[in-house]
Amino acid sequence: MASDLTGSYAYSDSLKGIHFGPGSTATALPKLLDALGAKKALIVTGRSLFTKTDVVKTVEGILKAHDAYGATFYEIGEHAPVAGIRRGVQAFKDAGADVIVSVGGGSPVDAAKAILHFVQQESGAPAPFKQIAIPTTLSAAEYTMGAGFTDDSGNKVAVASPSLVPAGIILDAQLTLATPERLWLSTGLRALDHAVESLYRPGVPPPLKHLCYAALADLFTYLPLSKAHPEDVSTRQKLQIASWMSIWPMQLEKFVAFGLSHGLGHRLGARYGIPHGITSCLTLAPVVAAKVELGSPQDKEWLANALFYLRKPSTGSVDGDVLELSKSIQQLVNDLGLHSTLSQYNVPKEDVQQIAELAVGKKEDPAFVKTVAILEALYE
Structure with a gap:
């Protein structure tokens, strides 16, 4: 095992540390609890991870050994429905917890943020409670201050605050071995x-854009390797680090939205039951291609330069290179066996214009017509 796949990093008082390396949970979790002064933890996770694997039991065991285990709450569904979050708030109180340890993918991580958000609302001020995230997918929700959950009407709701950023993150590739292949690889496309x-x-x-180039290169390299050799922990650890590089924690005064691919993903995900990783498999390649028409010269230049990091020759033009990047992304999706259509998820064609309007903002926006065309092509 390469030594650079194990270590830790911290950059501010709010982020006590990102610990990484196979098997690192056993030592990192107690260190983070001590750094936070936390005494009792509520584990927030998903039902499948709790009932079908030993991952949560491993974390429970570490907490119990340090007399820091409060309870485990596993009623978190995909896209974090608000009903589950409300029950999570009550579980947090009942356990007398002062920290949440989230275990799983983006839904438990975002649910933990939302639980803390509701606790803050009830107290009337930012509560001193924090989250330690132990991700088992590559969705990278643990690096942001934003959280998405689904309201009672099935719509995606977002909350964001610097106080919701996890105070500790543990990237332990050993705990990802139980993650289903499709979930693991598709969240790699999310990264x-x-x-x-x-x-x-x-x-x-x-500087962070150049870190994104490094993430691109590693994701293109190691996702196919992980598909071919799913038990290779070293490859999985490299992918976790690539996911980290894809969305390096930034000190932002307010949440800044990503782009059209994410916007479409949020509109398609919760409403139609499409996993976030799969929404990225659907939307990213065509959105990149659309940048030829919709992107600024600066945006297109940043995209075109990605070919160098993927060790692909330039086509000789910026627009051509952007289209080549789009084709490369789609080829990766196909090679990983992740090609999907909106028809597979029973998205009614009559909803297309509404989805486009919600994602873009207004029908008058020049991007609206292009977005409709993107969505219509995703039925094939």
Whole structure:
């Protein structure tokens, strides 16, 4: 095992540490609890991870050994329905918890943020409670201050605050071995979506854009390797680090949205039951292609330069290189066996214009017609 796949990193008082390495949970979790002064933890996770694997039991055992286990709450469904979050708030109180340890993919991580958000609302001020995230997918929800959950009407709701950013993150590839292949690989495309859209996301400084290029290169390299050799922990650890690079924690005064691929994903995901990783498999490649028409010269240049990091020759033009990047993304999706259509998820064609309007903002927006065309092509 390469030594650079194990270590830790911290950059502010709010982020006590990102610990990484196979088997790192056993030592990192107690360190983070001590750093936070936390005494009792509520584990927030999903039902499948709790009932079908030993991952949660492993975390429970570590907490119990340090007399820090409060309870486990596993009623978190895909897209984090608000009913489950309300029950999570009550579970947090009943356990007398002062920290949440989330275990799983983006839904438990976002649900933990939302639980803390509701606790803050009830107290009338930012509560001193924090989250330690132990992700088992590549969705990278643990690096942001935003959380998405589904309201009672099935609509996606977002909350964001610097106080919701996890105070600790543990990237333990050993705990990802139980993650289903389709979930693991498709959330890798979600990480790719973060990296690509960060190339034109407002507020991302150039040094972090170059980190996104590194993430792109590693995701293109190691996702196929992980599919071919799913038990290779070293490859999985490299993918977790690539996911981290795709959305490196930034100190932002307010949440800044990504781009159209994410916007469409939010509209398609909760309403039609499409996993976030799969929405990225659907939307990222065509959205990148659309940047030829809709993107600024600067945005297109950042996208075109990605070919160099993927070790692909330039086509000789910026627009051609952007289209080549789009084709490369789609080829990766296909090679990973992740090609999907909106027909598979029973998205009514009559909903297309409404989805486009919700994602873009207004029908008068020049991007509206192009967005409709993107969605219509996703039925094939």
